[in-house]
Amino acid sequence: MPVPAWLQQRLEAAGGSVPFARYMDWALHDPEHGAYGAGRLRIGRHGDFATAPSLGADFAGLLAAQVAQWLKELALDPPTQDTSSQEIGSSRLSLIETGPGEGDLAGQLAAALVDGWPLLAACTELVLVEPNAGMAARQRQRLEDCPLPVRWSSFEELAARPLRGVVLAHEVLDALAVERIVSSGAGWRQQLVTLQQGTLRLEPGGPLEPAAAARLQPLGLQPPGEQRPPGWCTELHPGLEPWLAACGAALRCGRLLVVDYALEAWRYYAPQRSNGTLMAYRGQQASSDPLADPGHWDLTAHLCIDSLVAAASASGWQLLGQCRQGEALLALGLAERLHGLQHQGGAGLGELLARREALLRLVDPAALGDFRWLAFARGESGADQAQPRSGDTPLFLAEPA
Ligand SMILES: C[S@@+](CC[C@H](N)C(=O)[O-])C[C@H]1O[C@@H](n2cnc3c(N)ncnc32)[C@H](O)[C@@H]1O
Numbered sequence: 064m065p066v067p068a069w070l071q072q073r074l075e076a077a078g079g080s081v082p083f084a085r086y087m088d089w090a091l092h093d094p095e096h097g098a099y100g101a102g103r104l105r106i107g108r109h110g111d112f113a114t115a116p117s118l119g120a121d122f123a124g125l126l127a128a129q130v131a132q133w134l135k136e137l138a139l140d141p142p143t144q145d146t147s148s149q150e151i152g153s154s155r156l157s158l159i160e161t162g163p164g165e166g167d168l169a170g171q172l173a174a175a176l177v178d179g180w181p182l183l184a185a186c187t188e189l190v191l192v193e194p195n196a197g198m199a200a201r202q203r204q205r206l207e208d209c210p211l212p213v214r215w216s217s218f219e220e221l222a223a224r225p226l227r228g229v230v231l232a233h234e235v236l237d238a239l240a241v242e243r244i245v246s247s248g249a250g251w252r253q254q255l256v257t258l259q260q261g262t263l264r265l266e267p268g269g270p271l272e273p274a275a276a277a278r279l280q281p282l283g284l285q286p287p288g289e290q291r292p293p294g295w296c297t298e299l300h301p302g303l304e305p306w307l308a309a310c311g312a313a314l315r316c317g318r319l320l321v322v323d324y325a326l327e328a329w330r331y332y333a334p335q336r337s338n339g340t341l342m343a344y345r346g347q348q349a350s351s352d353p354l355a356d357p358g359h360w361d362l363t364a365h366l367c368i369d370s371l372v373a374a375a376s377a378s379g380w381q382l383l384g385q386c387r388q389g390e391a392l393l394a395l396g397l398a399e400r401l402h403g404l405q406h407q408g409g410a411g412l413g414e415l416l417a418r419r420e421a422l423l424r425l426v427d428p429a430a431l432g433d434f435r436w437l438a439f440a441r442g443e444s445g446a447d448q449a450q451p452r453s454g455d456t457p458l459f460l461a462e463p464a
Contacts, residue, residue, distance in 0.1 A: 066263055069096050070357055080257035080266065083353075084301065087240040090357040092195060097358055099238065102197020104345075104361050106164045111361060112344040114234050115322075115388075115431055116168035118421035123171030125395040130158060130172060131180045133229045133318045134187060140316065140443050154186050157228030157317075158211075159221075161192040161310070162235025166205035172231075173211040189213040190226065192313075221313035230310060230319040236371070237323050237363045239302035243339065244271065244279075246287035246295040251276055254296065256354070263354040282328045282369065290334035297332060297339040298364045304374040311378050316442030319380060322388065325366035325435040332367075340365040371437065380439035389432030392425055 066074075073089065074081060094100045104110070107117040115122040134156050158176075160169045169189055176184040189211045193199040199215055206213050243254035245267045252267035270276075279285045279299075287295065310319065324340070331340070343350040343360040353362050372382055401422050404415050426432040 064356060066258065066261060067096070067357060069093075070263075071258060071261075074256070074258040080255040080268070082268070083243040083254045083256055083265070084240040086256040086357070087353070087362050090353075090360075091238060091240070091362055093358065094196060097195070098361055099195040099198055101358070102195065102200060103359060106167075111346055113347075114164065115425055115434075116171060116233070117165065118424060119418055120171040120174070121397075121400060121418060121422055122392075122425055123168055124175050125392050125397055125400065126168075127172055127175035127179060128395050129320075129391075130229055130231075131176060131183055134158070134180075134183055137227055137229070137317060137443070138183070138186070155227070156183070156187045157190050157226040158187055159190040159192060159226065159228055159230045159313070161230060161232050162238060163191045163193055163202050164198065164234075166191075166202035168231070168233055169202070169213070170206055170209055173206075173209050173213070177210040184211060187211060187228075190221070190228075191215045192218060192221075218309035218313040222309070225313055225315040226317070227315050228317045230314065230317060231322075232310075232319065233322045235323075236303065236306065236321060236366055238361075239300065239306060241298040241341065241364045242301050243296055243298050243341070244284075246291040246293055248287060248293040251279065251284070251287060263357075265354065281373070282332055282367065284332050291337075295334075295337045297336070298341060300364075300367060300370050300374075303366075303371055304377055307375050307378040307380060311380060311441055314441060317440070318383070319375075319439040319441075321366075321371065321437045321439075322434055323366050324363075324433075325368050325371065325437070328367055328369040331365065366435075368435065368437070375439050380441050383438040383440050385435060385437040387428070387432060388434035388436055389426040389428055391436045392432075397422060397426060 070089065077085075089097060091097050092100045098104045106112065106114055110117070138154065138156060158172065160172075163169050169191060173184075173189055176187065189206075189209060191199070191202060191206075191213065193202060193215060194217065202215075243265075244251045245254050246252075247267060247270070251271045252269065253271060255266050255268040257264050257266045276285060284291075284297070326340070330336075338351070341351070341353055341362065341364045343353055343355065343362050345356075345360040350360065353360075368385070375382065401419065404419055407415060424431055
């Protein structure tokens with residue numbers, strides 16, 4: 064497939080090659096040509112790929128109990144005595160969704176909060192953080208009738224008047240550009256995307272700087288050795304720490320829930336995983352070729368749990384706990400909801416069967432049930448103790464692994 068003219072021009076201007084992360088960022092987030100930037104990707108059963116909220120409202124219905132509990136705890140937490148808290152009023156709470164995609168999760172959560180926790184909903188606003196204008200335009204349409212006050216903002220804007228609330232990052236951190244490294248047998252090289260005779264190629268670049276190579280040690284990646292022969296390739300996540308720092312600066316106090324495909328470092332960087340986790344998705348098809356038709360495919364890599372937790376800690380977040388999505392949703396009442404379907408009056412058989420199938424997919428350990436939930440806190444009284452207080456134990460949390 065020919066290289067699109069815009070990409071050819073950029074690569075030529077860059078001297079013929081760029082690090083993989085720069086290419087991935089262009090392919091996803093370029094405002095004119097990127098798959099998200101141009102609003103090209105569609106999320107849902109009939110779109111490019113499905114996510115949990117796009118399967119129906121049950122995911123949000125279950126998550127709402129956790130969000131409501133956290134919002135209640137924040138409402139009861141003594142507000143810090145800073146001027147911004149007096150300005151915005153101590154009772155105001157924010158539910159912030161980053162990377163809202165089609166806006167399904169935000170809309171469904173708003174409805175579930177208003178329905179189940181009306182008093183809490185009355186003092187809660189919805190804030191959407193979406194850097195891609197093409198996606199934000201569709202979210203505005205989807206949320207026209209949102210029952211909560213809703214606004215769009217950026218972490219940078221919010222940092223000027225930080226909020227008290229809950230941040231949700233559902234399948235968004237996997238859209239941050241990853242760096243790829245390749246073993247040369249004796250050392251590590253950064254992977255480049257190069258233009259060669261009119262086609263795109265993945266090529267090893269120069270050796271990693273010693274400081275960068277030293278940072279691989281805690282991940283079990285130094286030195287490559289025999290187990291990671293020449294050509295063995297994986298991903299690093301340099302975008303996590305800046306993202307977590309910017310997100311943290313937007314919050315005076317609150318919680319962050321990250322939900323994503325994620326693996327512990329020992330699994331992520333196991334010798335047998337010789338080509339990382341990077342995948343491309345489009346039209347419900349999966350491909351391992353990240354160079355095909357740039358700007359028209361979703362590119363996504365798993366998170367490394369150790370890297371995420373280290374980046375969060377370096378940005379002032381305390382890990383509250385983590386577990387698999389299947390465990391979280393069962394703790395939040397998925398089995399009861401499934402059982403309750405048989406007593407639902409008014410709904411047609413087709414609708415009930417679709418909900419049953421979606422609920423089972425959410426906990427299937429071979430599918431969405433294997434997603435990880437990681438919860439973090441910052442700025443609350445007692446948050447530095449990293450222990451939930453009795454009576455307000457988050458509903459899903461297991462002990463950190
Ligand atoms: C895979 S979609 C997830 C959509 C939605 N959360 C869901 O689960 O259905 C990724 C979303 O994150 C947005 N996004 C990408 N980079 C982002 C960033 N740095 N901050 C916030 N959102 C981002 C994309 O534009 C898109 O809306």
